[in-house]
Amino acid sequence: MLAIHDLACERGERLLFKGLDFALGEGEALLVRGGNGRGKTSLLRILCGLSAPAAGEVRWRGEPIARAHEQYGREMAYVGHANGIKDDLTPLENLRLAAALGGRQLGEDAAQAALVQVGLARCVDLPARVLSFGQRRRVALAALATAGALLWILDEPLTGLDVDGVAMVEGLIRDHVAAGGLAVMTTHQPLALGSLEPRALSVGE
Amino acid sequence: MLSFLFTVVRRDILLAARRRGDWLTAQFFFVMVVSLFPLGIGPEPTMLRTIGPGVVWVAALLATLLSLGRLFADDHRDGSLEQLLLSPYPNALLALGKAIAHWIINGIPLLLIAPVLGIQFNLPAEALAVLVLSLAIGTPILSLLGSIGAALTLGLRGGGTLITLLILPLYVPALIFGAGAVDGVLAGTGAEAHLSLLGALLVMALLIAPWISALALKVSVE
Amino acid sequence: MNLYRYASPATFHPLAGRLVPWFAGLAAVLAAVGLYIGFFVAPTDFQQGEGYRIIFIHVPAAWMSMFIYVVMAFWSAIGLAFNTRLSFILARALAPTGAMFTFVALWTGAFWGKPMWGAWWVWDARLTSELILLFLYVGVMALQAAIDDPRRADRAGALLNLVGVINVPIIYFSVKWWNTLHQGASVSLTRAPSMAETMLWGMLVMALAAWMYTIAVALARARTLVLERERRTDWARALLEGKA
DSSP, X not given: OEEEEEEEEEETTEEEEEEEEEEEOTTOEEEEEOOTTSSHHHHHHHHHTSSOOSEEEEEETTEETTTTHHHHHHHEEEEOSSOXXXXXXXXXXXXXXXXXXXXXXXXXXXXXXHHHHTTOGGGTTSOGGGSOHHHHHXXXXXXXXXXXXXXXXXXXXXXXXXXXXXXXXXXXXXXXXXXXXXXXXXXXXXXXXXTOOXXXXXXXX | OHHHHHHHHHHHHHHHHHOHHHHHHHHHHHHHHHHHHHHHHOOOHHHHHHHHHHHXXXXXXXXXXXXXXXXXXXXXXXXXXXXXXXXXXXXXXXXXXXXXXXXXXXXXHHHHHHHHHHHHTTOOHHHHHHHHXXXXXXXXXXXXXXHHHHHHXXXXXXXXXXXXXXXXXXXXXXXXXXXXXXXXXXXXXXXXXXXXXXHXXXXXXXXXXXXXHHHHHHHHHO | OOGGGGGSHHHHHHHHHHHHHHHHHHHHHHHHXXXXXXXIISOOBTTTBGGGXXXXXXXXXXXXXXXXXXXXXXXXXXXXXXXXXXXXXXXXXXXXXHHHHHHHHHHHHHHHHHHHHSSSOOOOXXXXXXXXXXXXXXXXXXXXXXXXXXXXXHHHHHHHHHHHHHHHHHHHHHHHHHHHHTGGGOOOSTTOOOOOHHHHHHHHHHHHHHHHHHHHHHHHHHHHHHHHXXXXXXXXXXHHHHHO
């Protein structure tokens, strides 16, 4: 499904990595490893199409992602360092807005249910501005869960989350992959995915 | 496609409505800049009538630039710009939606304030009507071209000052035809030629600016 | 023969290094000839006296200022379309020279205007367009200077150049239009007194000199940019260590 070929990345004038190859199929997860500044985030941004690689290409269903903008946009969801939620809107509004921008219908009940699932039942109607960092992270994860995407690209999804939050994310990823989804992640924290053994990829040695 | 455009526009209007303080700054700036000119030049009515159209137009350019700095900056900071760029729709549509929203939020109020300021400058009723009309055709051009500058300077040190350097020269034709239309009425030569040229500029800006802003956004976000 | 070979920085650097002195030399010779024609051979203008001789600098500078902007936009478009780094570097290397010629054209225009029009500055259509062109050059250079990442600076500058080059004719047209409507304030430059043949030759030689100078300076500047960008590669390192 997702394949990269001979990928290289430069930041500033530094070569972060080159000659990266892998392919990921349905029901598989990939954990990207590497120390700080080794290019994990850069790799994920290239994978989701925000950055262009210095060499090589990323293919989704056999098609270069630059050419499959529409389909890839529907089937891929990205959670980056920034949560991508608006501080002036409530979590509920944020979720429904994200769905509308992705061209999906998301009813109020469904959005509410997603927020309850990530443990935000009590803050549904507060502006995101007053939420804590971890709570805002949970809103972003609820948006991910409702995006209905086949491929998840998660950059440090556990940052700022408490023990319950970490368990919740682990559960989300397990269910997603078990249902045939793909996930590409980075994390510095241990990730307990039970029987799911993610493949590993090291960048920037 | 169209529903995406509407969603982007609605989103920005909703966000502006939640932060009215920010939004009003540019409008008050417009009023103040225009009101300073009689104080600097003197209250002589014929003189004011001559400079009026130009002053209102120049102030409209500056007020637009003031509000353009935030067009993409807030979305860039909280990461929602990345999410918008990853949506399944063409990025040019996103840029167009943002420009339209910017015009509705910042351009339309300028149209509504302009006649009041025109009266301060002793403009006759006919000239006031053309002033509003020229701004109605001209301010979307300012928003569209401005979105290119806002996208190029996204996240840069001193981006607010830089955008003026990049964009003001590009605003020259709109200024000439816009203010010229009102001058034409005052001089009795009519405003049609100016207004149709302004309209042609608007069509060109609509066709070209969203693509370039979309490319510029990609370059800046990378 | 592979033309792409010349687009590789490692080939470009020594090649440009060999070409620069030739173009610089040509520029010097042509400028000397052109100035000689302009100041000693060309006859005194019976209307404008000796003051007109500044056009031997003014007109070539004005031509170059516009021409360089178009060339810059051309390299920018090539760079964006084919993702060739050298094109961006060439576009970037041209900008300061273009701005310099624009400034020279404005300055000499003012020098010419004082005795002819009785004023240093007149809101003439060409002068005004030239002023806006200077603003465009300044904008591109300021944008590129403000961006740290060279890749982003290249692309952002290139996009701005493209927008600029689409706008230049519109700006020129609008300024001209504006100028005809406000006739009273300006003096037309287009009287075009029948120009003596030697004057035309002088101007052409000077324009060629400016052209050669531009190529020499832009290549020299591009060489430094290439070396700066490639300073971590083997060939650049070898070169830099050899010099040190």
